[in-house]
Amino acid sequence: MTKSELIEKIARQQDQLPPKDVELAVKVILEDLAQELANNGRIEIRGFGSFSLHFREPRQGRNPKTGEKVELPGKYVPYFKPGKELRDRVNNGMHKS
Amino acid sequence: MGALTKADIAEMLYDELGLNKRESKEIVECFFEEIRVALENNEQVKLSGFGNFDLRNKSTRPGRNPKTGEEIPIQARRVVTFKPGQKLKVRVEKYAGTK
Numbered sequence: 353m354t355k356s357e358l359i360e361k362i363a364r365q366q367d368q369l370p371p372k373d374v375e376l377a378v379k380v381i382l383e384d385l386a387q388e389l390a391n392n393g394r395i396e397i398r399g400f401g402s403f404s405l406h407f408r409e410p411r412q413g414r415n416p417k418t419g420e421k422v423e424l425p426g427k428y429v430p431y432f433k434p435g436k437e438l439r440d441r442v443n444n445g446m447h448k449s
Numbered sequence: 450m451g452a453l454t455k456a457d458i459a460e461m462l463y464d465e466l467g468l469n470k471r472e473s474k475e476i477v478e479c480f481f482e483e484i485r486v487a488l489e490n491n492e493q494v495k496l497s498g499f500g501n502f503d504l505r506n507k508s509t510r511p512g513r514n515p516k517t518g519e520e521i522p523i524q525a526r527r528v529v530t531f532k533p534g535q536k537l538k539v540r541v542e543k544y545a546g547t548k
Contacts, residue, residue: 353483353484353487353492353493353494353495354495354496354497355495355496355497358480358483358484358487358494358496361479361483362476362479362480362483365475365479366472366475366476366479368472369468369472373466373468374476376466377462377466377468377473377476378476378480380461380462380465380466381458381461381462381476381477381480382496382498382499384453384457384458384461385453385458385499386498386499386536386537386540388453389537389540389541390540390541390543390544391544392544393452393453394452394453395452395453395454396452396453396454397454397455397481398454398455399481399485400481400484400485401529402452403531405541405544427542428541428542428544429533429538429541429542430500430531430533430537430538430541431531432502432529432530432531434528434529437485438485438488438529439528439529441485441488441489442488442489442504442527442528442529443526443527443528444489445488445489445490445491445527446491446506446525446526446527
């Protein structure tokens with residue numbers, strides 16, 4: 353499912369709203385989530401999961417082309433931990449099919 | 450500062466888009482529910498600019514009860530993983546060092 357398919361599905365259920373508004377709303381939601389992570393905030397959606405940042409320690413890497421050693425600085429990466437309802441539904445989905 | 454919740458996101462839709470409170474709440478609910486439905490139906494979810502929710506099938510493997518040491522097989526299962534998109538990764542990386 354892509355972003356535009358998600359927008360269509362929501363629009364079908366919110367048929368009192370112009371589809372344009374739903375499209376805008378989905379963009380605002382995604383921007384809100386990204387902004388929260390960019391500020392090292394945490395997102396907790398009950399039954400869905402939580403997003404946070406994890407720190408990756410600095411390490412030595414290599415330039416794959418030249419084989420030269422390079423120092424890679426530490427960085428933050430987004431991390432998602434699925435919540436119980438999502439875990440259970442996905443897992444039950446497998447056992448049903 | 451507390452974590453961002455569905456109520457905060459709904460508030461944002463109300464403030465920024467002028468949707469009414471009920472509509473805002475329903476859209477947020479619907480947004481996460483439709484993602485769950487797709488994943489439950491073994492469908493990958495791709496939200497460009499944000500990231501992808503992928504599915505992985507794990508086969509049965511031997512496990513142990515950490516308390517008793519008893520061996521119990523861990524059943525085959527399907528799990529969700531999140532792969533952040535390039536845009537999100539870059540935005541988040543910029544945060545490094547300014548904690």
